[in-house]
Amino acid sequence: MYDQFTRLGPKEFSGTTDPFVTEGWIRSLEVHFRYLSMGDVDRVSRAIYMLRDDISLWWEGAEQGVNLATLTWVWFKDIFYEKYFTSDVRGRLKMEFMSLCQGEMSVTSFIRKFYKGCHFVPLIARDAAEKLWHFMDGFRATIRRDVMLMRPTDYAAATACAFQADRP
Structure with a gap:
């Protein structure tokens, strides 16, 4: 399984202060995990395998407080996010x-x-009407007016209308 995983070319993680890079790394791993139909134990071990430099050192300390035999992927992500994508950063975003x-x-x-x-406000992202309203409400007045005149019914249509409204 390691050969299959490494052949897919997952990225190593050596740390960053950019929360989008951190989240992107986790999501990229999850794509690999789904493709290979990996369970929790394999997901955790592969993620740990991809940690480098200071992050690897951090994990050596963090793993002292967990039982690797029962560590789930969700729990690993919680531990990881607490260090690299903290709740205050998520709240600010x-x-x-x-x-x-x-x-x-x-x-x-x-x-x-x-x-x-x-991604940070799933209640809006999962509700199509709320997402459309919030999206259109964020446009400057001239774009919003033009988009509303085109009566988009969903986010994708509103996006297309916004590009059309922005043309000179």
Whole structure:
């Protein structure tokens, strides 16, 4: 199983202060895990195998407080996030998302930030009507007006309408 896993080319993790990079690393591992139909024990051992440098040293200390035989993937992620994607960082990102407005951003930049931010507010991301409303509410007035005139019925349609409204 290690050969299959390493042949897929998962990224090593040596730490970062960027929470999106941290979250991206976990999500990229989960793609590999799903593809290989790995269970909890294998997921944890593969993730630990990918830790490098200071992160590897951190884990040596952190693992003293856990039983590796019963450590689940969800529990590993909780321990990992507590160190590298703390609840205060997640809370700050959630607040940034809730107050996200296009302002002087391009439509492309706003859509990118909205898409990333949805991850931190699952109640909005999972409710199609709420997601559409929050998305459209964040546009500057001229874009919002033009998008609303096109009457999009979902987020994907609103995204297409926003690009169309932004054309000169």
